Amino acid sequence: MEQALDITLTVNGTQVSRRVPARMHLIDFLREDLELTGSHVGCEHGVCGACTVRVNGDIVRGCLMLAVQANGCRVETIEGLSDSKELAALQKAFHERNALQCGFCTPGMLMAAQDLILKGKKPSREEIRNHISGNYCRCTGYQAIVDAIEEVINGQG
């Protein structure tokens, strides 16, 4: 009999309690149990960054954290940050600069980009590229993504 555990956590500001199998990843819990399908599942071993979510304010890989480990945590996903308008400037810049084509990487890319913006520094293009190095985009070639992030950072100036 597979072990299941009870967890209680806050997801996008709402407290939720569920029973989850020990081996379930945070990202599968968010997508399948809570139907928050904005965060994507790509490689499932921490390489692609499509599952990037925020836990207690820090970005993490949703596929490299167990749902049980999120017990008591504050989890934020692309849905929460879109609804709160926290990502509005980035989303606008991504849209205007064509910084996405298929859009699969975009939720994770936005989470990583916002993490950099919140640091409040003025990163160079090289530093922007380093910060999103853990988020793969197979369509754009990254140029427009870096442009969009840079625009938002400069706009804040």
Add this chain to the structure above:
Amino acid sequence: MKAAAFAYAKPASVSEALELLRQPGARALAGGQSLIPSLNMRLSSPELLVDITGLPGLSGISFQGNSIRIGALTTHAQIEKSEEIREHVPLLSQAVPHIAHAAIRNRGTIGGSLALADPAAEYPACAVALDAVLVIKNKTAERRVKASEFFKALFETDLEPGELLTAVEFPVAGKSDRSVFLELTRRQGDYAIIGLAAHNSRIVFLGAGSTPILIQDISVQDPIAKAKTILAKSLNPPSDLYNSSATKLHLAGVLLERAWNKLST
């Protein structure tokens, strides 16, 4: 892929964790940034995961006069941000940005990296270069092992079943000490093709063998040409999917040359 089923326990204390780790098939789960991928790919299938995250006493950076003690659960991100580490163990500060990506550095831990002993990882090479001491506990005792004696073979360490790495101690760097960390990758955050962790004349390569490789009989007083000759005799890096042994050896020489000015002045 999805991980195979396992049992999960979240102990409330280190002693409870050590009791659980005595069970056959038990494995400690720290940041999980290497363990969980290996579970997902079903390369490993422990029966019991003992989640040590959040255990009191295993996290944090403390200054102890001649050394800096870093708790095993201290994350890469915490080390990256630490002013104390920047000042007293600058080799680590230089190494951390090379570890994977921001989201992974937020969860991965120094203890996890050392205990896993990936030969391409940054911390094991730094620990050997700096002559760090690893603090290991089991149910009844604590022991201390020098980094140079800790890494035994590919992914093999001195850790015995039922033991837990609880902290690592680095000597504080003096004013005349020189530290250089360099790494070559195809993309930022990728596994190292080859890397160098050097503290004065203790020059260690990562990604160059089954453990961190300390180059014997090399001195920063020597001219670089002599050092490169010693390197060529001492290092025999295994080829990987993309780079031959000869390429890696050449790149090791390139890194040594880049490091030499800073090390020798």
